[in-house]
Amino acid sequence: MSKLPNITTDFPAWYQEVLYSAELVDQPPVRGAMVIRPYGYAIWEQIKGRLDERIKATGHQNAAFPLLIPESFLKKEAKHVEGFAPEVAVVTRAGGKELEEPLVIRPTSETIVHCMFARWIASWRDLPLKINQWANVVRWEMRPRAFLRTTEFFWQEGHTAHETRDEAVKEVHGMLREYLDLAENYLAIPAVAGLKSPSETFPGAEKTYTFEALMQDGKALQMGTSHLLHQSFAESFGIKFQDRDGELAYPHLTSWGVTTRLVGSVVMVHGDQKGLVLPPRIAPIQVAIVPIFTKGCDKEQLLEAVRKVEASLVGQGIRVYVDDDEQKTPGNKFYHWELRGVPVRIEVGPRDLVNNQAVLATRVGEEKETVILAQLAERVPMLLDEIHSIMFTRARERRDAMWYAGAKLEEFGLKLDAEGGFWQTGWCGNQECEMLPKKYKATIRCLLPERKTSCCFGCDKESEHEVLIAKAY
């Protein structure tokens, strides 16, 4: 049993080690790449399953666009290529020959999707067009870190086209709300939503909305984004439609996405010294049942009782694992499932059986609870909801304790650099001031809707925007 590095004093090492120890990922011998092992992939499947349901329920349809995009496509939208050209991987040889035109592996799919939109959209009757794709993309990362920055990652990218700007704006906000719901009600993460400042805006977007969360080390993580694109995309790819008045018009486009990075956020927001702490609604295993074999006990009888408990919980739609390995001690098993962040552990020993009961332990509390076997199927779903609430509240309290009001960057910059946290302050809106936090390895994470601070953090001008400044992953 290897001990994890100290989560308080060495967060990066703790993060790295917990991912490996809990078997979420492994490192293949390819720079910047990551293998997602079954337990890590199962977390992603839970997140994906929930989000896919919501994407469909809100009227979007899944489709699949090509992995390889002609290099010339990327160049059609000037700002877009400027943003992505430095990080693409390029195929120059295929089928044993040099290619006439190199193909880039998609870093994102706006260009190829819009190229197809131009074929599918002719009239206002074809709008809105609401497409989503679950895909892998490649961006050459200089400082890879599992789940947070890897050369290849998985995501969903939504791409939509609308008749009016109002509708497009509604879509951008609607999907942002869906993401926030996912974060709060499934990942138990309190995220802050807001507009990105110009230098952090998606290449080619008019507006980028983000939702950001604070990790335990005080650094912010961009959890996902939702973009209102410039009309230039529609123009560059010739997407035109006949509007209700018979005039040709350009549709208003959006795109939005979240990635496997969300798995990393769950690890960094909730983990503790013992390992992962998984939010119940996305935990691949919600309950681990550990039969406590004692010397001379009737194993068959115990296992039969355990199987009954398992069946009653599965009947409630709960994801259960029975750890009946006789080679391991209960202590080893407790350690194993704690490291893996399983929300609830049920222990059943021969003496419990006599009393017709089981012992419940949760990953988030110290106290154990004794429950009559027949009541487990009722108690456990409630308990999972309670754990979710406890985790969300705890994460919010942690975040709020690191959410400071700042006046002048020069005053709070050193503390920000040393301790992290969200620093709420005012910004005049000028690019010069936007760049100042870099001095403390920080950036404006987002613009908040309500103005509270009167003066800019960087200069003497009046504040135009309330902003959150933080160091970020």
Add this chain to the structure above:
Amino acid sequence: MSKLPNITTDFPAWYQEVLYSAELVDQPPVRGAMVIRPYGYAIWEQIKGRLDERIKATGHQNAAFPLLIPESFLKKEAKHVEGFAPEVAVVTRAGGKELEEPLVIRPTSETIVHCMFARWIASWRDLPLKINQWANVVRWEMRPRAFLRTTEFFWQEGHTAHETRDEAVKEVHGMLREYLDLAENYLAIPAVAGLKSPSETFPGAEKTYTFEALMQDGKALQMGTSHLLHQSFAESFGIKFQDRDGELAYPHLTSWGVTTRLVGSVVMVHGDQKGLVLPPRIAPIQVAIVPIFTKGCDKEQLLEAVRKVEASLVGQGIRVYVDDDEQKTPGNKFYHWELRGVPVRIEVGPRDLVNNQAVLATRVGEEKETVILAQLAERVPMLLDEIHSIMFTRARERRDAMWYAGAKLEEFGLKLDAEGGFWQTGWCGNQECEMLPKKYKATIRCLLPERKTSCCFGCDKESEHEVLIAKAY
């Protein structure tokens, strides 16, 4: 309404056109690539959903391995590289620099998976290791055809490691059986399973099992494969484990996969002159409800009744679409849903409402059926099962009518070339004879378990293997 090319006299054109008209795919401006549109992708999601369930139920776990593999990896297994080198796409430039070692886009993942297996397997206690990956792969195709041969395609690839050869053989056969179950009970396709002859065996496999189906034009389609790999893979990647006697041993490896090609098989086996005919269990829309608005009818009342029908069917887990577009005539709608292969259409007009009934039409029969509204929720699931049986029986009859017994290739070769079909005959087992069917653009599709023919189709030797010869996609 464009008419489809004649399915009997111009099958390739019919296939191409039905895919576009029914909006399953579109052609992006990238050679060999394909865009899978929402309706096509929804069919794949149905197939994937069912298979994923079975893969998990049989003890496999999903994981994700990198898209990009060092070129040197592919070269570690001699036969493997020989088979795949000519068709790989190679990344030579990334992040603005030439790469020191080029990376190939995976044409299949044995090499990278086995490299990780070597890290994860140390003892017999780590076995069996049963992993599956849903992924995109790239193979540079010279003659691309939507769903059948595209440079990028989607698939699942299972990779397993076992203590004994027996267990590995069991795995290979077990997954083949799962595939056959999928074909018969979900795709309504009668497939033939058998061993591949040496020249059609997967590069690096000792044995490749295949399941093959006959398309309506008499050509065979390889629907998927299941491989028992050579020990050379374990040796090349240094996968060793301590066996129960404490000795170091190489595990026995398998791999198996099916692809988006299955969507193509459904189109080619079941389609007709009106368009797609989708098997009910994988049809994204199983029932299209068409309200028949007549002049002066109470539309609100009609729609309310239709919504009730919809709710009662959805309550039975049926996938329903209500086509209440008032701009289109019922005739247009009938055409639309027939082209898309929706198994059941329900028509409800004002007069039906007075009689408290609806009219059911199926995609596979001419007769319509009148059913009391309250009984629809009971009748429709039965009807969907009936349609499945009709489709499977029809496909089997068609196949059997094209399944011939052949003696000498020289006698049946011309007919095989002209009309296609499965030609069952004997084979001596020699490579020279194996190559003879190429003269008629045909190949040995698979070896059948029971020997019936006494003499080889090519020479005067005794037959060693009963085989099926056919032209193939």
